Amino acid sequence: MTNVIKDIIENKNIDKIFSYVLKRLFENGPVAISDMEILSYLLIYQPEKFELHKNAILNFMSVFYKDVPRETLRDVVFGQYKKHLHEKYSIYLDSHEYFTPVQADILKGIENNNCFSFSAPTSTGKSFVFIKKIIECKNDVVVVVPSRALINEYYLKLCNNIQDKTINILTFIDKINIKNSRKNVFVVTPERCRELFKYNGKEEFVVDLFLFDEAQLSNEEDKRGLYYDSIVRRAYKKYPNAKFVFAHPFVSNPESQIIKNKLDKSKSDNKPYEQKNVGQVFIIKQRDKYYHFGINKEIMGSRKVLCAFNPVTKVLNDGGSVLFYVSKSKIYDKRILTDFKEYIQVCKNVENIRIDYYINELIKITGGNIKEGENYYSRMISLLRKGIVIHHGSMPLQTRVLIEEFTKEGLCKICFATSTLEQGINMPFDIVFVDRLEVNDSLALKNLIGRAGRSTLDNKFDFGTVIIRSNMSGFRNVMLTINELDIVSSLDKTEDKDDDYNDFKQSIVDGTFNDEYNLTPKELENINNLNTQNIIVDILNAVFLGGELVTLDKINADLEFKLDLYLSFRKLYETFLDRKLSNAEADVLNTAIKIMLWRIYGKTFKQICWFRYSHTINSHSKKSIKPKVNYITGFHELPNKKLARYPMYGKGNKVEEVDYDRIVYDTYDYIDKLIGFRLMDKFYAAFIKYFDREGDIRAKKLANFIKFGTNNSKEIWLLRYGLTFEDIEVLNPHIESVDSEEIVFKKSINDVPLELKQSVIRYLN
Structure with missing residues (x-):
């Protein structure tokens, strides 16, 4: 069997091709890429003949979750297998459910x-x-x-x-x-x-x-x-x-x-397991034309075959959806708007009450608006009106959740995404357009293009389309690559003497890592030494007055005081590293401390984004003076000895170049990846250990503020039950008490609209 794509398109040897693929499917199951390609092409170009064989194909694929009629003896064999599996695993399945x-x-x-x-x-x-x-x-x-x-x-x-x-x-x-x-x-x-x-x-x-x-x-x-x-x-x-x-x-x-x-x-x-439930076809775009090509050249054909239509436009016009896999830089510098202009133009503005809901929710979370040319303009939110979404790992979690719900609701036409989607998020698309072909990471690429095609319960053969821009041979190699994971853990690899994580690795290997504080023995020793204790005292004396936190206004009004406070937190972090930070690392840490302090003082995420944006565009300058862009340090992970100073915006930028969405993404990275993952545990442990040792209630208060954003015991318990501060603001009046045993609700909870009490719905009787 050769040149299958060309033969199917030209209506040649169709019966022979059906016989070939059905035999392989019956004997081996849906394991070969080429078999699934052939079936997809037969459905696209020979739909009437495909319909005659559809039930046999679906039975041989053993997609038992589909309600497929059985017309032949071979079909009946698979029907009996389906029944056997249902009976064997009946304790797991409802009457209408089936395992493959x-x-x-x-x-x-x-x-x-x-x-x-x-x-x-x-x-x-x-x-x-x-x-x-x-x-x-x-x-x-x-x-x-x-x-x-x-x-x-x-x-x-x-x-x-x-x-x-x-x-x-x-x-x-x-x-x-x-x-x-x-x-x-x-x-x-x-x-x-x-x-x-x-x-x-x-x-x-x-x-x-x-x-x-x-x-x-x-x-x-x-x-x-x-x-x-x-x-x-x-x-x-x-x-x-x-x-x-x-x-x-x-x-x-x-x-x-x-x-x-x-x-x-x-x-x-x-x-x-190699069995596939969804077929895929592969297309390369060269200039303004599209060409089919197969992964196995010996079977599908060694030469690309012209596709007579624009598959992206066709899918969009038919109400389908397309994922464009792009680099984060292309999202940040807005090249997606020019590089994919022809497809964006297909997506017209839609007036829809559900789209309005998502836009309003995102505005609440991020503080952005959809009025172009004004401060805080969010292109990410504005594009939703066209059914266009953006998805990457630096988006706030609540934003990503809403974007994913928007997509699953069928409102998404185009999604511009980075490799975040490779992490298993179930957002399938009719087409995956690979703008960024990274052949060196074949596993990630395979996982990403697995989003092409939806596995449905309908009695039909499901398939998706993958489009690339270049390097057809490299893509084929990726698809045929055997992917192996390392059999030696990084925990057991030879130490780099200059590695900041050696202490962590060693404590895990020898079993001395402290579970209570999530610290290594060396880190615990460092925070117990006299120098660290003095740093902790300096911080407590600075931020507390008469047992209560000093006001944020006091911190902001006294530059010397603020810089001394930042320096104390920097020294505290350095005790965990057991080394001095570089200047570039210190820039990043200072920004993280500023954001952490805003959170301690109850500032919401959108307020923090507003503060950082207003500072960057120098919005408080006199109206008679043309504002200049202030230097703002972009997020980087710490520790990183090789880090160079990184201004996200600075003197070389104009005010109109400052993108509010970038500020939002960068702020979330600081909160999630640095404060949440790197700093919180360490600072919390330092202050709670000091409280245990000295009984200084200020240390316990600050530890709670750092970890929870509050020292109110009821609020802390509600946060532990999974509520957000926004939930607490609405529901607190309707909660009698809360502890480890349960949440006791007042009768008035029954009067709260259902959408406002989703966070506690599983705790309601």
């Missing part, structure tokens, strides 16, 4: 082993299996995902599937709602999972199952990879009776998790 063979085998692997690690394409439906297993567990379950955005997706799925309110579904580790709950399901990132190890003795959680989804991210070389493996090892040591499951896409050696983390091989198993 792959889903059933994944469940079998979990049931029969202490550790089960597997890989499967993105359309396998593994989350359906996971939810069924989570429901079946009698005790606590911990789901570890790579991003906070994926936390929300899991949380919503679990809430929709688990109506039993005696099951706590929490996006953080905490011992709450004890009186009304019989088990907990925690959905957390590796960073949040560390809280699990603080609980000992009578309050110990009984964990039946650890689920590590998108586990290939443990392969990252930065601290996240280190932290991921550290969580696996600490959990395996603390909960030896729990089951451990690792899920990856497109990985040939899922056993790597078992090997690298030294899990018991005699109680473990692994399996790579």
Whole structure:
């Protein structure tokens, strides 16, 4: 079989091609890329003939969640297999639900082993299996995902599937709602999972199952990879009776998790699955023309074949959606608006009450507006009116959640996204247009283009389209690459003498990492020394007056006082590093401290964004003087000895070049990636340890302000129950009391509109 694409388009050898692909599908299942390509092309160019074979194709693919008629003896065989799996796993399934063979085998692997690690394409439906297993567990379950955005997706799925309110579904580790709950399901990132190890003795959680989804991210070389493996090892040591499951896409050696983390091989198993539920076709755009090409040249043809229509325009006009995979820099400098102008013009403004809702919600969160030319203008929000969304890892979590809901609601026509979507977020599209082809990271690229095509319950063959701009041979190589994960953890690799993380790595390996404070022994020793204690006293004396926080106005009004305060926090951070910060690192830390102080003083996210934007454009300058752009330090991760000074905006910029969206993204990076991930634990531990040692109540207050943003015990408890400050402002009058046992509501809670009490809906009787 050769030149299949050309033959299908030209209506040649169609019966022979159908016979070829049906035989392979019956014997092997949907495992070959070329088979799924052929089926997709047959559907596109020979739809009437495809309809004659559709039921056989779907039966042979074993997509048992579709209600497919059985017309032949071979179809009946698959029907009996479907019935057998339903009967065997009936404790997991409702009468109308069915597992595919792959889903059933994944469940079998979990049931029969202490550790089960597997890989499967993105359309396998593994989350359906996971939810069924989570429901079946009698005790606590911990789901570890790579991003906070994926936390929300899991949380919503679990809430929709688990109506039993005696099951706590929490996006953080905490011992709450004890009186009304019989088990907990925690959905957390590796960073949040560390809280699990603080609980000992009578309050110990009984964990039946650890689920590590998108586990290939443990392969990252930065601290996240280190932290991921550290969580696996600490959990395996603390909960030896729990089951451990690792899920990856497109990985040939899922056993790597078992090997690298030294899990018991005699109680473990692994399996790579290749079965696909969705077909894909591949197109290259050259100049203004589109050409089909196949991955396997021997079967699909070695030469590209002209596509007689513009696939992007066609999908948009037909009401479909397109994902453009672009660099973050292209989003930031707005090149997306010029490079993809022809497609953006297809998307007309839409007046829709649901679009109005999303625009208004995003304005509330970010403080942006949609009046072009005015201060605080947000192009990101404005584009929603055309059904165009932007998605990347520096967007505020609530913003990303709304964007994902907007997309799943069918309102999105175009999405400009970075590699954030590779982290397993379920946002499928009809077309994935790869503007940024990174052939060096084949696993990430495969995961990303897995978003092309929607797996539906409809009785049809599902497929998607992938479009690239260049390097057809490089793309083919990526698709045919066998992806392997490292079998040696970064925790065990030879130390770099100049690595700031060596102390962390060593304490995890030798088991001396302190679970209560999430610090290494060396860090604990450093914050207990006399010099550090003096720094803590200096900070407490500066920010407290008569036992209460000094006003923010006092801090801002006295420049020398403010600089001394920043310097004290800098010295405190340096005690953890056991070295001095570079000037560039100090710039970043000073900005983080400023933002942290704003949060301590109750400033909302949008207020902080407003402050930073107003400072940057120098909005307080006299009207008679043309404002100049002030220097503002952009976010960078710390520690980083090699960091160079990085002005996000400065003297070389004009006021009109200052982008409010950039300020929003940068502010969120500071809050989420630096304050939340790097600084909060360290500062909290320093002040709470000082309180334990000296009994200075000011230290406990400041520790609470740093961690929770408040020292009010009721507010802290409500935050621990998952409410935001915005939720608390609305619901506090309707709450009688709250503690670890339960939230006691007043009768007036019944009068609160449903949309305003979603955060407590699972705690209501």
